[in-house]
Amino acid sequence: MKDIIIVGRGLAGATLSFQLLAKGIKHHIVDQPSLSSSSKVAAGLVNPIVLKRLKMVQGAHEFMTHIPSFYQAKEVLTGFKFYHESTVRHIFANTGEINLWEEKKDNVFHSQFLKGFVQNTNPYLLAPHGLGVMEGIGWLDTNSFLNAHRFFCANNGISITEKTFTKNDLSTLVESGHLIILCNGHLLKDWEVLPENAFAPTRGEVMTIEADGLSEDNILHSSIFAIPLGEKQFKVGATYHWDKLNDMPTDDGIERLRTDLEKVYSGKYKIINHQAGVRPNTKDRKPIIGKLKDNVMVFNGMGSRAALMAPQLSNILLDYLTTGNPLPSEYNIDRFL
Numbered sequence: 340m341k342d343i344i345i346v347g348r349g350l351a352g353a354t355l356s357f358q359l360l361a362k363g364i365k366h367h368i369v370d371q372p373s374l375s376s377s378s379k380v381a382a383g384l385v386n387p388i389v390l391k392r393l394k395m396v397q398g399a400h401e402f403m404t405h406i407p408s409f410y411q412a413k414e415v416l417t418g419f420k421f422y423h424e425s426t427v428r429h430i431f432a433n434t435g436e437i438n439l440w441e442e443k444k445d446n447v448f449h450s451q452f453l454k455g456f457v458q459n460t461n462p463y464l465l466a467p468h469g470l471g472v473m474e475g476i477g478w479l480d481t482n483s484f485l486n487a488h489r490f491f492c493a494n495n496g497i498s499i500t501e502k503t504f505t506k507n508d509l510s511t512l513v514e515s516g517h518l519i520i521l522c523n524g525h526l527l528k529d530w531e532v533l534p535e536n537a538f539a540p541t542r543g544e545v546m547t548i549e550a551d552g553l554s555e556d557n558i559l560h561s562s563i564f565a566i567p568l569g570e571k572q573f574k575v576g577a578t579y580h581w582d583k584l585n586d587m588p589t590d591d592g593i594e595r596l597r598t599d600l601e602k603v604y605s606g607k608y609k610i611i612n613h614q615a616g617v618r619p620n621t622k623d624r625k626p627i628i629g630k631l632k633d634n635v636m637v638f639n640g641m642g643s644r645a646a647l648m649a650p651q652l653s654n655i656l657l658d659y660l661t662t663g664n665p666l667p668s669e670y671n672i673d674r675f676l
């Protein structure tokens with residue numbers, strides 16, 4: 340094998356690149372910043388529990404054990420700050436949710452995160468059933484993470500070429516014996532290298548607001564979340580749409596965000612930013628990792644949870660590449676081939 344070329348520098352590509360560098364494996368990156376990027380829009384929540392049903396994300400235990408060691412080590416390495424440990428206050432919609440929380444919070448896994456209840460003391464918050472406290476989760480400032488990665492590449496001789504990588508480039512480079520790792524997010528679907536029904540991309544929209552009446556101490560969660568960014572700014576999201584799979588924010592999207600926010604917040608706020616992106620979801624809701632064909636690998640499909648999954652999954656891929664250890668069947672691309 341000659342060179343390793345990562346195509347796409349979103350959370351998948353950048354995380355994998357960090358892992359390769361940690362093992363001293365040189366590589367090149369090709370990324371076209373003008374193409375669709377979910378990572379630049381993502382809220383970056385790292386949450387191992389689906390708050391709607393309080394179900395554990397499959398594999399969450401393993402994912403969570405890699406989180407501090409990965410992000411904090413990369414912060415030390417680059418001098419950037421991008422991982423923020425946090426607590427969540429979940430606004431209960433009804434007593435059924437309180438009962439479920441009560442029931443789940445004693446499970447061995449859940450008990451690390453789901454804590455007790457608090458009454459609402461914020462006059463602008465509409466939370467008649469109170470709030471559940473969740474600890475031990477975090478959020479990744481994805482743009483700062485990507486900037487840190489760019490900086491680290493520049494200081495470690497890793498080239499980042501800004502161009503659109505084509506199928507022709509793939510054939511030429513594969514013929515020359517290079518290893519290509521496709522980390523091109525939802526745009527992989529357009530390459531028609533996997534069955535169309537493998538993918539279920541979803542557009543998501545977020546807005547950044549300035550609000551005096553929200554607490555900056557916690558992430559607020561109801562049908563939406565509000566992540567405090569500092570200086571009274573909050574990232575609020577996210578919506579799910581299965582049409583218009585591009586990065587153009589819509590009137591419908593902002594309307595939905597406003598409606599959901601105003602169901603739980605009655606204070607004033609100003610919208611200062613509105614963005615859209617497309618999550619690389621798969622039909623079976625599991626990532627896609629593995630060998631597409633000789634000298635072509637895929638690292639993709641992390642849906643709405645790349646910040647949680649990418650550190651561990653990139654480790655698994657690296658292990659496969661360096662030692663030949665088999666990939667877990669639930670993530671293996673073979674299920675679509």
Ligand SMILES: Cc1cc2nc3c(=O)[nH]c(=O)nc-3n(C[C@H](O)[C@H](O)[C@H](O)COP(=O)(O)OP(=O)(O)OC[C@H]3O[C@@H](n4cnc5c(N)ncnc54)[C@H](O)[C@@H]3O)c2cc1C
Nearest residue numbers: 347349350351371377378381383384504524543616645646
């Ligand atoms: C509104 C919203 C909220 C979200 N919130 C969260 C959250 O709270 N937590 C979480 O973990 N995840 C969240 N996500 C999901 C998260 O954004 C994705 O899981 C993750 O960013 C996917 O990363 P990726 O690297 O696979 O793809 P992308 O981030 O899409 O990166 C793909 C990269 O490949 C490049 N590229 C594509 N094709 C080519 C080509 N032919 N040539 C060159 N370059 C190419 C693109 O320019 C891009 O840079 C959210 C997503 C959205 C839209």
